[in-house]
Amino acid sequence: xxxxxxxxxxxxxxxxxxSGLQAxxxxxxxxxxxxxxxxxxxxxxxxxxxxxDLITLIANSSINTQASIGIGHTRxxxxxxxSSENAHPHFTERVSVxxxxxxxxYRELEALLNQNGIKRKTQTDTEIxxxxxxxFLKDKPxxxxxxxxxxxxxxxxxxxxxxxxxxFIMAAKHESPLVIGLxxxxxxxxxxxxxxxxxxxxxxxxEDGDIAKISNEKIVIWDKNxxxxxxxxxxxxxxxxxxxxxxYKHFMLKEIAEEDEAVRNTIQSRISEDGRxxxxxxxxxxxxxxxxxxxxxxxACGTSFYAGLTAKPILxxxxxxxxxxxxxxxxxxxxxPYSKNNLFVAISQSGxxxxxxxxxxxxxxxxxxxLSIVNVKESAIARMADSCxxxxxxxxxxxxxxKAFVSQLAVLYMLAFYIGQxxxxxxxxxxxxxxxxxxxxxxxxxATNQTTKELAETYHRYRNFLYLGRGLxxxxxxxxxxxxxxxxxxxxxxxxxxxxxxxxxALIDENTPTVVIAHQxxxxxxxxxxxxxxxxxxxxxxxxxxxxxxxxxxxTIEVPIVDYEFLPFIYVIPLQLFAYYMALFLGYDxxxxxxxxxxxxVE
Ligand code: F6R
Numbered sequence: 001x002x003x004x005x006x007x008x009x010x011x012x013x014x015x016x017x018x019s020g021l022q023a024x025x026x027x028x029x030x031x032x033x034x035x036x037x038x039x040x041x042x043x044x045x046x047x048x049x050x051x052x053d054l055i056t057l058i059a060n061s062s063i064n065t066q067a068s069i070g071i072g073h074t075r076x077x078x079x080x081x082x083s084s085e086n087a088h089p090h091f092t093e094r095v096s097v098x099x100x101x102x103x104x105x106y107r108e109l110e111a112l113l114n115q116n117g118i119k120r121k122t123q124t125d126t127e128i129x130x131x132x133x134x135x136f137l138k139d140k141p142x143x144x145x146x147x148x149x150x151x152x153x154x155x156x157x158x159x160x161x162x163x164x165x166x167x168f169i170m171a172a173k174h175e176s177p178l179v180i181g182l183x184x185x186x187x188x189x190x191x192x193x194x195x196x197x198x199x200x201x202x203x204x205x206x207e208d209g210d211i212a213k214i215s216n217e218k219i220v221i222w223d224k225n226x227x228x229x230x231x232x233x234x235x236x237x238x239x240x241x242x243x244x245x246x247x248y249k250h251f252m253l254k255e256i257a258e259e260d261e262a263v264r265n266t267i268q269s270r271i272s273e274d275g276r277x278x279x280x281x282x283x284x285x286x287x288x289x290x291x292x293x294x295x296x297x298x299x300a301c302g303t304s305f306y307a308g309l310t311a312k313p314i315l316x317x318x319x320x321x322x323x324x325x326x327x328x329x330x331x332x333x334x335x336x337p338y339s340k341n342n343l344f345v346a347i348s349q350s351g352x353x354x355x356x357x358x359x360x361x362x363x364x365x366x367x368x369x370x371l372s373i374v375n376v377k378e379s380a381i382a383r384m385a386d387s388c389x390x391x392x393x394x395x396x397x398x399x400x401x402x403k404a405f406v407s408q409l410a411v412l413y414m415l416a417f418y419i420g421q422x423x424x425x426x427x428x429x430x431x432x433x434x435x436x437x438x439x440x441x442x443x444x445x446x447a448t449n450q451t452t453k454e455l456a457e458t459y460h461r462y463r464n465f466l467y468l469g470r471g472l473x474x475x476x477x478x479x480x481x482x483x484x485x486x487x488x489x490x491x492x493x494x495x496x497x498x499x500x501x502x503x504x505x506a507l508i509d510e511n512t513p514t515v516v517i518a519h520q521x522x523x524x525x526x527x528x529x530x531x532x533x534x535x536x537x538x539x540x541x542x543x544x545x546x547x548x549x550x551x552x553x554x555x556t557i558e559v560p561i562v563d564y565e566f567l568p569f570i571y572v573i574p575l576q577l578f579a580y581y582m583a584l585f586l587g588y589d590x591x592x593x594x595x596x597x598x599x600x601x602v603e
Pocket of ligand 1: 301302303304305347348349350351352353356399400401402482483486598599600
């Protein structure tokens with residue numbers, strides 16, 4: 001979703017802002033803009049479209065490229081259509097503002113401004129912030145006017161603002177991420193570290209309620225009570241290279257190819273050679289509680305939700321307790337009946353998903369013990385939970401989530417074995433199999449990359465697909481269908497194979513191919529083949545993903561043989577690759593699919 005970048009230093013701010021905005025493109029956006037403080041004026045250029053369109057516009061403008069203070073933004077429309085007018089920054093003659101989030105009381109604030117003869121020109125909630133600051137500038141300096149305006153805001157926001165008269169940036173954070181990047185004689189601010197990583201490894205993660213004043217020499221941070229605080233910098237050792245494509249055509253393919261490494265990073269320091277799970281340092285919830293857990297409630301969205309659904313039977317088997325897997329956007333409006341020793345688990349790649357964050361907050365308020373499984377360090381969901389297990393998959397830039405999924409699975413499997421271990425069960429043989437997954441994942445990528453590409457060439461003109469699976473293959477059918485929808489815009493439905501006869505079979509004809517996911521484990525394999533017979537007798541085409549080819553189907557994507565319980569790590573790879581190549585043949589913007597955002601920070 002929206003991305004913020006700001007710079008205050010000695011370099012040309014424009015270059016820093018544009019490269020920062022390019023690094024934030026992966027979050028998903030529909031327009032982009034920058035404001036520079038040039039002498040005693042503010043110059044703004046903004047446009048609907050991509051950062052490249054902004055660069056072209058700037059090249060044809062007379063903007064002062066020497067300016068050394070500025071703010072920039074990529075907008076993902078919430079209030080008002082994607083257009084140049086609604087793009088950020090929003091400005092008056094004296095101030096310019098970029099904002100991520102939603103100002104819930106903007107209509108009330110607008111009424112207040114209207115009473116004073118001030119009208120907004122755009123459809124955005126953000127313009128209200130600029131107008132408010134400007135209004136308070138009547139009798140207050142910029143720093144005070146900014147604080148006064150922020151005091152009135154309700155909702156979620158990360159804001160950065162500049163004034164024509166001051167050489168500093170004011171920033172505020174509430175429920176949307178905002179990070180300060182530290183470097184000698186220059187300071188950066190951005191929605192996440194990827195926008196600043198080429199300049200620094202040292203970051204201050206602002207907390208909810210913080211207001212910051214940022215100049216090239218000094219940073220002052222006030223907490224939610226207005227008290228000056230000293231927030232300690234964190235070092236993030238990502239290289240710029242890590243956040244780049246590394247020779248692949250798209251981040252998505254790079255990230256699928258990195259899944260072996262992602263899972264290795266997730267598990268390597270957390271499983272001993274003899275198969276014991278070493279999570280004591282990370283799960284700080286007291287041991288007595290862990291031993292007595294009587295239910296696990298997992299809340300997540302999208303692919304993270306499917307990771308939870310995939311791991312549910314494994315968690316239930318190895319912990320011996322019931323596991324509920326719930327969709328965040330539903331859970332927050334539902335009075336969930338927690339059990340006595342209920343563990344709440346939030347899963348999120350970005351750690352900022354509003355629909356996952358709110359249920360976590362609600363669970364905490366009820367005194368429920370909470371654990372989060374998150375990829376992005378220091379994100380809100382990571383910090384909010386009682387304990388956090390980082391997936392350590394490395395930066396995931398492509399909007400469609402791939403390597404985060406297998407790393408989330410690895411954490412969930414370790415969690416299952418860990419809780420089992422605490423309850424006195426010996427799962428060491430199982431965790432040793434987990435240790436062998438990175439090698440098998442690599443083999444699977446190599447074995448299926450070319451086949452999936454060839455199949456996509458054959459199938460990319462079809463407009464509807466069905467995905468079927470049983471047991472552990474069922475949630476993968478959902479994830480495979482989601483991947484296809486997201487990036488190739490082809491309609492796809494995932495179903496438990498046994499449900500086919502209860503409705504979806506009506507869809508089958510020669511124009512609706514089915515992807516069947518079936519491990520050789522009996523009786524699931526034979527039952528899935530019976531489904532294939534039913535599809536064939538209705539002229540349906542079938543792609544089978546399996547470790548055991550079958551003559552009845554049109555094509556098999558053969559994967560290496562794997563223990564049934566570990567199949568999700570392996571079978572998901574051809575599903576991701578198939579979606580990737582379908583979108584490639586259709587010529588779509590794979591890393592930034594239309595209408596989607598990487599980090600969904602609004603409800
Ligand atoms: C799918 C995808 C989304 C996310 C969902 C949750 O490829 O990217 O469905 O999985 O928005 O995001 P996180 O995991 O960041 O909470």
